[in-house]
Amino acid sequence: MEKTPRSIERYDISHIQGYGTIASSSMLLDGFPVPRYYRWIRIESANVRTGHSDDFASLAEAIIRRFGLNERQGREEKGENCSYSSIPSSPLPDVVLIDGGRGQLAAVMAAIRNSTDPGRCEEILKRVTFLSLAKQREEVYVPDNPRPLHFEGGIFSAAMLLLRKCRDEAHAFAVYHHRSLRSSEYLRSVFDAIPGIERKTRKKLIEKFGSIEALGTAEEGDIAAVEGVDELQASAIIEHFQKRNLSE
Known part of the structure; x- marks a missing residue:
């Protein structure tokens, strides 16, 4: 990157055995949480249904809805609706951090590049840096590179500590929302x-x-x-x- 990023937007997928799949996003600005830009997105894809979860498809959907894109490739051929419901807009971040490894990041990049709006796609790829952070080994990936990035200082470097902070913030937000969702669904099931x-x-x-x-x-x-x-x-x-x- 040509300059130090100020804003990082992180995406996390959570579900219970394919039920109630949501994508949550949180933002850090200059290293501090900005709750007004936190979002949760209920996944609408036909590939994600009760008992069958697809984190790759969920992340791809969350990103194209976040950036106002429509995914084209594959869905038209299946006769599916290529438009998702919109979500509230917020300023473009400097960095988008995806929960997962190379596969999750590749799914997101493919969805962006296959969008129906090449101009918007070009703008996003020019202004936003996409990364993924894999939990198991705390590895950071960039698009089209099979090898993880190396930071001087390893997992305790300033950059890694910031990315991990962003990840933990998004995960905590996802857990909170899922608890609220489960409570609401349970209440509804009792009264029904x-x-x-x-x-x-x-x-x-x-x-x-x-x-x-x-x-x-x-x-x-x-x-x-x-x-x-x-x-x-x-x-x-x-x-x-x-x-x-x-x-x-």
Whole structure:
């Protein structure tokens, strides 16, 4: 690079056995986190579905959506929609750091080069440096080079410490979001199993008891006292948690 980079944007993929796959990005500016530019991207690709995750495809999708590109090669031939939903824009970073090794970086670069907007592609490749950081050996790769970069001082060099800081920040953000997502999905699954509980009533129940766990240990009379809940629904809620406890 001709000058020292100021901004680094890092991408991480997380999922649970292919379920709820998301890409998260975080940014460091002059070595400090900038939370207003943090993003999480729910992956839309048909290649990423419950029980079947493809980190290469997920990273490629996240990058082309981040930079306002549409992937062309391969998807048109399969008759797939070549457009993804957009995500909020932010300034172009000096560096994009991909979670993974040569394969993940190659997938991202291929997606950019195969985009339907050559002008935008050229601008991005000219202004942004793409790197990948492999976890196992803490190796850094650049596009079209099979060998990792060597830093004087190794993994304890200033450059490596900065890249690792960026990686850890993105990973922590991804873990936080996934915990929130799992909690939301769990809450929805519990209420979906109990007929007649409307969205407004669900919200009032959680506001009253604080959590789904507290609701599961509440008395039937306390549940029925919540606005929008009748005695039959309160009884159904109690019965649901009793059955769940017996099955665990």
